[in-house]
Structure formats: C-alpha cells, structure tokens
Amino acid sequence: MYRTARDGTALAEAVEVLERASNFPRDWWTTPQALGRQAEARMLQATHDQQAVRLARGMAKMFPEAVDSRPATVLPEVARELDTAVELGRRALAFLAADDPRRCTALSVLAVVLSGRAEFRETLEDLGEVIALLREAIATGPADSPDQPIWRTNLLATLLQAHAADACPTLLDEAEALAREAAAMTPARSAAHARALVGLANVLNARDANGRETTAERLALLFRAHRAPALPLIERFHAAREAARLAARLEDWATAADQSEAAVDLLVHLIGHQLVVADREDLLAEELEVAGFAAACSLHLCDPMRALRLLEQGRGILLKRMTETRRDIAELHRQSPALAEEFTRIGAALAMVGGETALYGSDLDEHRLTTRSWEQVCEKIRVLPGFQTFLRYPVPEVGALTASGPVVVVNVSSLRTDAIVLADGRVWVVPLPGADSVAMVGRLTTFDQATDDVHASDLSAEDRMRAAAAIGDTLGWLWERIAEPVLGSLGLLAAGLDASGEGPLPRLWWCPTGMLSFLPLHAAGTYSARTPHGVADYVVSSYTSTLNALHASSTRPPHSRTDAPSLLVVATPEVAGQRPLTRADEDAGALAQLFPGASVLSGPQATREAVLRELTTHSWAHFACHASRDRWGRAANRLLVDDGELSIHDIAALTVDAELAFLAACGTAAGALFLADEAQHIASAFQLAGYRQVIATLWKVTDDDASEVTMALYRQLRAGVPPAEAVHSVTRSLRDRYPRSPWLWAPYLHVGA
Known part of the structure; x- marks a missing residue:
C-alpha cells in the first residue's frame, strides 16, 4: 500500500507488524522473510521521513544552478536506520542455506535495501554488491518465478545508476536485454509489464539522451505505462511526467501538453483523502511545478484557458481537500436529496480524521473504506445535470471574475514564465522572458535572507545596509521583469501618474505561482531615485491563491x-x-x-x-x-x-x-x-x-x-475605507516617507475580494 499510494501510516503499521514477526523462533519458516521485509520497510520509512534530503534534491532537478542538491548534513538517525535495515537484510540472508528456495527472495530484498542506502548517501559504494545480489537471484531463482521480472527491472535500474557514473556501454547492453526480457515474460496488462516498459524507456534515454533516434519508441513506452490501470498511481504519474518532459525537450508541445495534463490528473487523484496531511505534503514536496509545467506547455500551444484550467486543478490541492467536505450543496439537495444526504454524511466522517493525526489498524482500514465511498458518491453526483464539474474546479467565468478589476496569474516554470492577464472579460498572455525560474530562485534566496538580516541587531551596520540594498534590488527586478510589462499590457502606464496621489486607483489581483508567491509584487518598483515609483502608483493590489478562491470570496455577500x-x-x-x-x-x-x-x-x-x-x-x-x-x-x-x-x-x-x-x-x-x-x-x-x-x-x-x-x-x-484601499493608503504613505526602507511597508498585503 505504501508503494502504491505513499501511505505513511500503512508503512508504519507494516514496520510494527514485521518487528513482531521477526522475533519468532529462528527455525520458523516465516522468520527470515519477516526479517527481510522488515529491512525493506525500515529502509522505506527512513527515506520517507527524510524530507530535507528529498526536498533539496527535488529542487535541484528544477534549478540546478541555484540550489545545491546536497544538504549540509545527513541526519545521523536516518543514516543509522538505513544501516539497521541493511543489517536486518544480511541476517535474513544468513538464515538461509544455499539451496533454500527462499534465498533468491532474500537476495533481492537485501539488494533493494542496499540500493536505498546508496541513493540516500548519493554514493556508488553499495552498487557493486547490489548488482551481484540481483544477478545471483536471477540465476538461481526458478525460471518461472513471478519475481523474475521484478529482479530484472531492479537490476536494470541499478545498472543505469552505475552507467551514469562510468558510461560503460556494456552495462546498457545488459540493462536493455533485461528490460526486454521482463517485458516478454509478463502479461501485457500487468503492472510488471508496465514497469518493464518504463525501464526500457530509461535505458533508451541513457543511450540517446539528446538525440531523436529513439524518441518515438520512448514516448510510446511511457504513454503505454501511464495508461496501464494495473500500475500504481504514483508510477503512472511518474511515467506521464517523464513523457511530458521528453516531449518538451523535443519541442513537441502537443504531446507535452497532453502528457503533462495527464500527470496533473494523476497527481490530484493520488493526493486524495486516503493520505494523512503529512503524506500529502511529502508527496507534493517531491513533485515540484507539476501544474506550472503543464500550463507552460499549453501556453506554447497558445491556449491560455487550458493553462488556467490546469493551474486551477493542480495548485492548492491541500486547501481544496480541506474544503470539499463543506461544499454548499443546496442545489444538490433540490435535485437529489438522497445523494446530498450521503455526501454530507461521508464528508462529515472524512472531516473527523486525516488531519494531522496518523491512523493505524482498523481505524486506518475504516478511513480507506470511507475514502472509497467518498469517491463513489462524487462520481454519482457528476452524472446529474449541471454537476459534471462537481469538485473539479473549472476556471470561473472571466467576465464575472474581472468585474471589479483585472486578475494577473503569473506562471513560473522551468520552461518559461508568463503573465496570463484576465480583464474586461478577455484573456491574453504577456511573456516574461526576463523572469526565468532559475533567476527567480536566486532572487528569492537573497531576498529571504535579507528580510531577516535587515532587522538583525547582532549584525554590523554594513551588513544591514547590504541587506537593505538587496531588498531594494529585488523590488526593482520585480518591477522591470514582471510588473512593468504587465501594467503596460493593461494600458495603465500610458495613463501616466497622478502627481497629487489623489483619486481612486483601479483594483488589481495578483495570483503568483511557485517561488514568486514569496515575493512582494505589490511593492515592485524603483525607490533609490528621488521620486519613488512602483506598482502602488498605478493600482490597488490584492492577492488570491487561485481563481476559484477569488471567485468564492467575491461571490460571498x-x-x-x-x-x-x-x-x-x-x-x-x-x-x-x-x-x-x-x-x-x-x-x-x-x-x-x-x-x-x-x-x-x-x-x-x-x-x-x-x-x-x-x-x-x-x-x-x-x-x-x-x-x-x-x-x-x-x-x-x-x-x-x-x-x-x-x-x-x-x-x-x-x-x-x-x-x-x-x-x-x-x-x-x-x-x-x-x-x-x-x-x-x-x-x-x-x-x-x-x-x-x-x-x-x-x-x-x-x-x-x-x-x-x-x-x-x-x-x-x-x-x-474598504480594507484593500486602506492597506494601499497606509503602506503608500509609509513608502512616500521612507522610500529606501521598504522592509517597513512592503510586508503588508491584502488577500481576498
């Protein structure tokens, strides 16, 4: 269950059960198996809990120039847990004689645990032993064992790791042969077959990473894998996302858009109510910019509405899960009182659990059944007329959404950065090539530290002045690269400034994505000159996390x-x-x-x-x-x-x-x-x-x-005075008094309608 849905509570329960089973007498048939499985479960738990390492590595995949992938220290308790897992795996193997039919399974389990430790350490130290163990399992295990395909896909993954270190072509030859063998010996609709397809795609990618000779075959393999119903959702998601990345590298934007949309759909389904909040957060932390990447692919196809729909669907997932059970269902009551009652009853049951508290045993089983009932009742509701998008969060009607002022969604991804502008019932795109994601992370890193340092009494005056300059530089960068082009596209710059500062300014809602959400777009401007100049001179800024959040707050009386x-x-x-x-x-x-x-x-x-x-x-x-x-x-x-x-x-x-x-x-x-x-x-x-x-x-x-x-x-x-206008008035007054001290007035912002 953990491998299928990243359910940490199921993993914790597995460790507890396997610990008890491992203490049974040595000569019991199940004891070596329990030891081996406990080793594997402990390895998974150690890496599951090691959030800082996975976060740093995940961000490094997106921003290799801006983020160091190796944390400053490896937490010693995790390292010890992994060493314990390896020791348990070795004990399990030592229990078994050379001719014991269970030995090949113990070889495989020890290989998996060693591979997990090697991945955590980011070293090749254990890979040689992993390869030897899996080769022995394949050679000595029964030819018709259902585990033969698993051993082959595990071995080919390890060979790919080794190849990445020394580029030995014979390793790729062996890996490709293993992938094709695994595919040949598994039913076409099985999960093992889909994993073999993914493994083969990875081998072909290693052979032809920057070429096009095997592109069609790789895309076809990944496409088949992500559509395989037997494959766990997490693996289907990874296959779809990898296909999207491959298509994007080849500038096949139609395929990239379709595959990245599939990845968003799978991620949303995977995050569902079956996970406690901690596990949902862990999974989302590992899978950065899924929605932003999908939106960027759609923008390459000149389809901003599709981009907005994907951003609405794939962002703020945790917030949506918190509110789904409290949905206003007055119309549903009118159409189907029985379904409305069922929805309310199951929603109340879900709301009672799955927050910050982990569940175990029968409570966890009951929660999973409740989750499945929730999914089923939502599907029944979507069959009703007018409820096809129930809990699907479509893009709100643009005219109504922009009745009080423009809304600017700024999508930041590793592919491109754009502002999607919604105003007067229309939607258009303002490309922002000067605000690429790597530069964004670099700016945020500097800015985030500077907002701490500028208040630090233990720093020298020179260091605090340096921090102040960094804050000002970032606000200038935000103005030049993002705010000025956006306001210009809206025709607000051409109107000029009202020198008196009197008269109502138009409202504007910012909806930043990714790392931009930590930077103050409302305060963007240049403040080192004699006359302060920035966003506050043209609009009254507010923020919204998503378009649906703004729609909800603006339609509430x-x-x-x-x-x-x-x-x-x-x-x-x-x-x-x-x-x-x-x-x-x-x-x-x-x-x-x-x-x-x-x-x-x-x-x-x-x-x-x-x-x-x-x-x-x-x-x-x-x-x-x-x-x-x-x-x-x-x-x-x-x-x-x-x-x-x-x-x-x-x-x-x-x-x-x-x-x-x-x-x-x-x-x-x-x-x-x-x-x-x-x-x-x-x-x-x-x-x-x-x-x-x-x-x-x-x-x-x-x-x-x-x-x-x-x-x-x-x-x-x-x-x-309405709250948004009051915030604008007070902070602009402070800005005019202290233009070179933005840390005094820029932190404050307004959220909502």
Missing part, C-alpha cells in the same frame, strides 16, 4: 458597512520562548477604544479554546501575537497563543461568516518553500474558515512597525 463590526482582539504579549511584544497590550487597548464593544483576549485569556470559540461569534478578528514559520518544514504556519498554538488546520476547520482578519504577526501570508504552489499559510486558512478578506504579512515585522501600521489601518477602516 459582504457584511453591511453600515453595521459596526464585532471585533475580536487577540493579544499575546508574552509567550514562552519568544521575545516580548511590548506594544501588543497597548494596541489591544487602543482598538477597544476605537471600536466600543470589542472583545479582547489578552495574555492568559488568549487560550486555544477561547480564541477558537470567539472567532465564530465575531465578524472581524485582529491578532497581535507571534507566528511560527519554518521555511523548509511542516512546523510552518502557526499562531502562538498563551497555552499553545493554532495550526492552519485548527483555523481552517472553523466555519464562520466573517468579513476581515488582520494578522499582525510575522510571515502570515507565507508558507513553507517546499509547498510553494499550495498557498498553505495562516492567511489562506482564515479564508477557508469563512473570512472574506485578510490582511497579512509576507515576512518578519518589528513590534513598533506593526503597531504603527495597525493603528493607521484601523483608523481608516473605522472611517469606512
């Missing part, structure tokens, strides 16, 4: 502006392990005076239970607290309250009808880098909970700066 908002203020001036927020209580008191009747939870009152309870009864919420953000890990995106923390899952699980959340904490609109396309951060969690608009930050802000922005914003909000 806003709260009446004539009614005074019911404001909840959460202030945690002191939290264990964090520096004190000296202005938090002061701001809470000022907001209580500005909004009579506001509810204030401060210090010990701001408990998890109290905050979650009060959020459901207020239309506005303000947080003056710390937030944790781990750029690389799953610990990201948590608000720290007096007795613990609120995760994005805690927040998103709420169901509220609310208008505005102001998250005056650090990095509340930025998630983990390894989930760049998921927009999985605190701000998006509040949107999922039911907040129509969110004000948040992209990086670290100081207590004093946040306090000044907070009070200026709320004075405008109290006067009836």
Whole structure:
C-alpha cells in the first residue's frame, strides 16, 4: 500500500507488524522473510521521513544552478536506520542455506535495501554488491518465478545508476536485454509489464539522451505505462511526467501538453483523502511545478484557458481537500436529496480524521473504506445535470471574475514564465522572458535572507545596509521583469501618474505561482531615485491563491458597512520562548477604544479554546501575537497563543461568516518553500474558515512597525475605507516617507475580494 499510494501510516503499521514477526523462533519458516521485509520497510520509512534530503534534491532537478542538491548534513538517525535495515537484510540472508528456495527472495530484498542506502548517501559504494545480489537471484531463482521480472527491472535500474557514473556501454547492453526480457515474460496488462516498459524507456534515454533516434519508441513506452490501470498511481504519474518532459525537450508541445495534463490528473487523484496531511505534503514536496509545467506547455500551444484550467486543478490541492467536505450543496439537495444526504454524511466522517493525526489498524482500514465511498458518491453526483464539474474546479467565468478589476496569474516554470492577464472579460498572455525560474530562485534566496538580516541587531551596520540594498534590488527586478510589462499590457502606464496621489486607483489581483508567491509584487518598483515609483502608483493590489478562491470570496455577500463590526482582539504579549511584544497590550487597548464593544483576549485569556470559540461569534478578528514559520518544514504556519498554538488546520476547520482578519504577526501570508504552489499559510486558512478578506504579512515585522501600521489601518477602516484601499493608503504613505526602507511597508498585503 505504501508503494502504491505513499501511505505513511500503512508503512508504519507494516514496520510494527514485521518487528513482531521477526522475533519468532529462528527455525520458523516465516522468520527470515519477516526479517527481510522488515529491512525493506525500515529502509522505506527512513527515506520517507527524510524530507530535507528529498526536498533539496527535488529542487535541484528544477534549478540546478541555484540550489545545491546536497544538504549540509545527513541526519545521523536516518543514516543509522538505513544501516539497521541493511543489517536486518544480511541476517535474513544468513538464515538461509544455499539451496533454500527462499534465498533468491532474500537476495533481492537485501539488494533493494542496499540500493536505498546508496541513493540516500548519493554514493556508488553499495552498487557493486547490489548488482551481484540481483544477478545471483536471477540465476538461481526458478525460471518461472513471478519475481523474475521484478529482479530484472531492479537490476536494470541499478545498472543505469552505475552507467551514469562510468558510461560503460556494456552495462546498457545488459540493462536493455533485461528490460526486454521482463517485458516478454509478463502479461501485457500487468503492472510488471508496465514497469518493464518504463525501464526500457530509461535505458533508451541513457543511450540517446539528446538525440531523436529513439524518441518515438520512448514516448510510446511511457504513454503505454501511464495508461496501464494495473500500475500504481504514483508510477503512472511518474511515467506521464517523464513523457511530458521528453516531449518538451523535443519541442513537441502537443504531446507535452497532453502528457503533462495527464500527470496533473494523476497527481490530484493520488493526493486524495486516503493520505494523512503529512503524506500529502511529502508527496507534493517531491513533485515540484507539476501544474506550472503543464500550463507552460499549453501556453506554447497558445491556449491560455487550458493553462488556467490546469493551474486551477493542480495548485492548492491541500486547501481544496480541506474544503470539499463543506461544499454548499443546496442545489444538490433540490435535485437529489438522497445523494446530498450521503455526501454530507461521508464528508462529515472524512472531516473527523486525516488531519494531522496518523491512523493505524482498523481505524486506518475504516478511513480507506470511507475514502472509497467518498469517491463513489462524487462520481454519482457528476452524472446529474449541471454537476459534471462537481469538485473539479473549472476556471470561473472571466467576465464575472474581472468585474471589479483585472486578475494577473503569473506562471513560473522551468520552461518559461508568463503573465496570463484576465480583464474586461478577455484573456491574453504577456511573456516574461526576463523572469526565468532559475533567476527567480536566486532572487528569492537573497531576498529571504535579507528580510531577516535587515532587522538583525547582532549584525554590523554594513551588513544591514547590504541587506537593505538587496531588498531594494529585488523590488526593482520585480518591477522591470514582471510588473512593468504587465501594467503596460493593461494600458495603465500610458495613463501616466497622478502627481497629487489623489483619486481612486483601479483594483488589481495578483495570483503568483511557485517561488514568486514569496515575493512582494505589490511593492515592485524603483525607490533609490528621488521620486519613488512602483506598482502602488498605478493600482490597488490584492492577492488570491487561485481563481476559484477569488471567485468564492467575491461571490460571498459582504457584511453591511453600515453595521459596526464585532471585533475580536487577540493579544499575546508574552509567550514562552519568544521575545516580548511590548506594544501588543497597548494596541489591544487602543482598538477597544476605537471600536466600543470589542472583545479582547489578552495574555492568559488568549487560550486555544477561547480564541477558537470567539472567532465564530465575531465578524472581524485582529491578532497581535507571534507566528511560527519554518521555511523548509511542516512546523510552518502557526499562531502562538498563551497555552499553545493554532495550526492552519485548527483555523481552517472553523466555519464562520466573517468579513476581515488582520494578522499582525510575522510571515502570515507565507508558507513553507517546499509547498510553494499550495498557498498553505495562516492567511489562506482564515479564508477557508469563512473570512472574506485578510490582511497579512509576507515576512518578519518589528513590534513598533506593526503597531504603527495597525493603528493607521484601523483608523481608516473605522472611517469606512474598504480594507484593500486602506492597506494601499497606509503602506503608500509609509513608502512616500521612507522610500529606501521598504522592509517597513512592503510586508503588508491584502488577500481576498
């Protein structure tokens, strides 16, 4: 089950069961097999848990010039676990005599474990032994053993690794022979046959990586593999994605678009509810830019609507899974009350599990059955008239979506970077060749460090000035390479600047993808000259994670502006392990005076239970607290309250009808880098909970700066200024006062309608 769906809970359960089975008496028939399988399971678990290594290597595949593929250190506990797995495999083999029929299986298992360790270490140290073990298994095992094709495909994969190191042509000859043998000895519709086809495609690629002699055969092999129903979804996905990459290298954009679309479909299906959140995150971390690559292929075919559809389908997958079970099904109730009741019942069962808690045993089995029932009821619903796209997230109608202003989707991929502009019911593409993905990652790396260094009191003044210059350089780069071409295509630059700064500016929604989502497009501009000049001079910027998220927030009826908002203020001036927020209580008191009747939870009152309870009864919420953000890990995106923390899952699980959340904490609109396309951060969690608009930050802000922005914003909000315009007004005023200090005003942004 782990190999099929990357289900980490199933793998953990397997290790536990196999540990018990391995302790049975040595002379029992099952003991050597249990030892061997435990070795394999431990190897898989060690590499499954080693997220940092896989992340670095995955990013290196996309951006080899910008990212070092080798982490600074290999975590010793993972290395020890792999060594333990190898030792278990050796013990299993030692239990068996040379003529024991189980020996060939033990040889194969030890080879698999050694291969896993070699891949983790990124060395060739174990490969020679792996090759010898698999050759022995093939030679000594029964000719009609169903494992013969498996041993052959494992051996050919190892030979390809060895060939990559020394380019010995005889290794490729042997690998090709093994692939063709494995294909010949397996039924055409079996998973083993499909794996043999993939192996043969890999061999041909090694022979002809940059040529076209075997292109047609390679594409045909991969196409057959990804369409093989017997092959596990993860392997079908990899086959489709590799076919898309191959076609793209050959500039066969029609094939690349079709294959990359198939990869998106398979990834979405694979991520489904059967995985706990941690496993979904791990899988998405390994598979970078799937939707962006597919969209880029469609743009090569001059098909922006297809590109938008793929971006909607393949991005924000985790966020969609959080909200599917809460879908408004009033129309479904009218058409089929029985299906609506079934959907609601199964959705409630799914919502109770599969969050951050792993399941085991009968609970896990029950969850899998519930997941299958969920998929079946969704298929039944899609048969109904008008429900063909139920939970499929098509592109919203462009005219309605752009009624309040243009929407700009910036797609960043290793193939190309483009802005897809939606305005006045039309869609067009602005190519952005100067903002390629490698340059983007380089800029982000520098910018991300600079936003930390500029506030670092332990750094010298010279180092902080260097950080300030890096921030300014990045904003200038964003203006020149992205924002200026986009605004020009909209005709906004030709209108010129209103020197007085008066009069309403048009609204514009940014929808960045990939690593661009961590950079402040709304603040792009040149600020070193005497006159500041940037995006804020032409438009009022807002953000959305996807087009469907914007559609959902814009179609939700806003709260009446004539009614005074019911404001909840959460202030945690002191939290264990964090520096004190000296202005938090002061701001809470000022907001209580500005909004009579506001509810204030401060210090010990701001408990998890109290905050979650009060959020459901207020239309506005303000947080003056710390937030944790781990750029690389799953610990990201948590608000720290007096007795613990609120995760994005805690927040998103709420169901509220609310208008505005102001998250005056650090990095509340930025998630983990390894989930760049998921927009999985605190701000998006509040949107999922039911907040129509969110004000948040992209990086670290100081207590004093946040306090000044907070009070200026709320004075405008109290006067009836809409949140997006208030954020624009306050940050532009600060920009005009401190143009060369963008870290003071650029972190703040508006999300939503």
